Amino acid sequence: MSGVSEALFEPVIRLGVTGLSRAGKTVFITSLVANLLDRGRMPQFSAAPRIASAFLQPQPDDILPRFDYETHLAALTGAAPHWPASTRAISELRLSLRVQPSGFFGGLWGGLTGPRTIHLDIIDYPGEWLLDLALMGKTYADWSEATLERIAHRTQAQGFMAQARAEDAALRLDEPRAQSLAANFTAYLQAARAAGWSDCTPGRFLLPGDLAGSPVLTFAPLPKPASTPRGSLWREMDRRFEAYKSRVVRPFFRDHFSRIDRQIVLMDVLGAIHAGPMALEDMRRTMAEILGAFRPGQNGFLSSILLGKRVDKILFAATKADHLHHSQHPRLTAITEALLRDARDRAAFSGAQTQAMSLAALRATVEETRNHGGDTIDLVRGTLLETGKQAAMFAGILPDDPNHLLGPARKGEAAWLDADYSVMSFAPARLTLRPGDGPPHIRLDRAAEFLLTDRLG
Numbered sequence: 001m002s003g004v005s006e007a008l009f010e011p012v013i014r015l016g017v018t019g020l021s022r023a024g025k026t027v028f029i030t031s032l033v034a035n036l037l038d039r040g041r042m043p044q045f046s047a048a049p050r051i052a053s054a055f056l057q058p059q060p061d062d063i064l065p066r067f068d069y070e071t072h073l074a075a076l077t078g079a080a081p082h083w084p085a086s087t088r089a090i091s092e093l094r095l096s097l098r099v100q101p102s103g104f105f106g107g108l109w110g111g112l113t114g115p116r117t118i119h120l121d122i123i124d125y126p127g128e129w130l131l132d133l134a135l136m137g138k139t140y141a142d143w144s145e146a147t148l149e150r151i152a153h154r155t156q157a158q159g160f161m162a163q164a165r166a167e168d169a170a171l172r173l174d175e176p177r178a179q180s181l182a183a184n185f186t187a188y189l190q191a192a193r194a195a196g197w198s199d200c201t202p203g204r205f206l207l208p209g210d211l212a213g214s215p216v217l218t219f220a221p222l223p224k225p226a227s228t229p230r231g232s233l234w235r236e237m238d239r240r241f242e243a244y245k246s247r248v249v250r251p252f253f254r255d256h257f258s259r260i261d262r263q264i265v266l267m268d269v270l271g272a273i274h275a276g277p278m279a280l281e282d283m284r285r286t287m288a289e290i291l292g293a294f295r296p297g298q299n300g301f302l303s304s305i306l307l308g309k310r311v312d313k314i315l316f317a318a319t320k321a322d323h324l325h326h327s328q329h330p331r332l333t334a335i336t337e338a339l340l341r342d343a344r345d346r347a348a349f350s351g352a353q354t355q356a357m358s359l360a361a362l363r364a365t366v367e368e369t370r371n372h373g374g375d376t377i378d379l380v381r382g383t384l385l386e387t388g389k390q391a392a393m394f395a396g397i398l399p400d401d402p403n404h405l406l407g408p409a410r411k412g413e414a415a416w417l418d419a420d421y422s423v424m425s426f427a428p429a430r431l432t433l434r435p436g437d438g439p440p441h442i443r444l445d446r447a448a449e450f451l452l453t454d455r456l457g
């Protein structure tokens, strides 16, 4: 009986935190957990008053590393605050909440059982791996053609492009040449990522882990030759590409995405705007490709492994909103909505409820309004990451109409014509937290409200 009641009364919410590398996943998870443990700064999270206690528990998966919550929190809130390092492998955390049920059923169950335990399971992983979702629907020939076309004019790709063009993939496989192609392609991917491009697949070429040097990572896009005889370089590359999909990408998403109930998609929209129209368009296209995998029906790769289970709520969030005065947050949200228009429509079509918002998982700035020749300007102030000095920043004025940014981005303009967006990197602020308060944030409570409250009934 106790087993049955445990299964009945200890539901699990699996929260998927999705985002490209540097989008803010690790900081989000750390701050969300800290603010669920200490709920003093969560006024808009309506379930908070019913949470009797919150505590970390051993996670359900014994063979996954535990998300290093304590180290990340210490980094963000310690005496010399700094950002956690970029994530290199998958990890998991379970937070358990003792919740007093609400409403009619609350009275009924509450009378019978008192508070019940609800588990929140969260997975963190390197953003690079997410990109591979876009590979699942592609053949090696499709991927090669699209990739070569897209990168042909990028300066970082010139070395690799010269080698790929000179290669005759109809010839017999020669392993050292395959390795040299893969090494040069990897070097291109690293340079492209450093230059700010989002579309750097295959993701494991950048973060190979145990797979470094294995055949599944020893391929590269090539021009398709007229004939592809058995034993040719092309055939072997094709085989390895398929092995990468079936042996690396598919198990990762099957094991970690297939049981997700709730999803938050994080994007550094401001960062892309600051980097210019090409970066914004690259982010739009990359996110559309990734989220395309979530689309329902036969073409959606994820729907084939979700086996009818559906993510029923998806929150799209522009992160690091503390770089911008709050008066501009609605514009940032509107731009995020426009950026994800296609993906959101598809998700809504499949019955998922979606919302967009701007948030900062860890607020590193304070707002300031200055008078300047009779005008007022709204600024944010923080500690500069590079120098450790205090500075005020004016990030530029975002347009009211998102198309003023998305239009030029789609057209491939090299720079914004009539606007200037600056960016500074701030370090986390030094904090003295009152007992019961989590780290400062912007709208983390609203995010929790959307993602969790209805499941904490």
Ligand SMILES: Nc1nc2c(ncn2[C@@H]2O[C@H](COP(=O)(O)OP(=O)(O)OP(=O)(O)O)[C@@H](O)[C@H]2O)c(=O)[nH]1
Binding pocket: 019, 020, 021, 022, 023, 024, 025, 026, 027, 028, 083, 084, 085, 086, 087, 088, 125, 126, 127, 128, 319, 320, 321, 322, 323, 359, 360, 361, 362, 363, 364, 425, 426
């Ligand atoms: N100002 C500010 N900066 C943030 C915030 N969240 C993240 N950042 C910045 O963004 C960087 C990346 O954040 P992470 O949480 O490590 O990003 P990630 O998505 O886990 O990245 P990968 O692990 O590389 O996939 C941080 O090092 C900070 O510089 C925030 O709320 N406010």
Ligand SMILES: [Mg+2]
Binding pocket: 025, 026, 027, 085, 086, 087, 124, 125, 126, 127
């Ligand atoms: Mg991370």
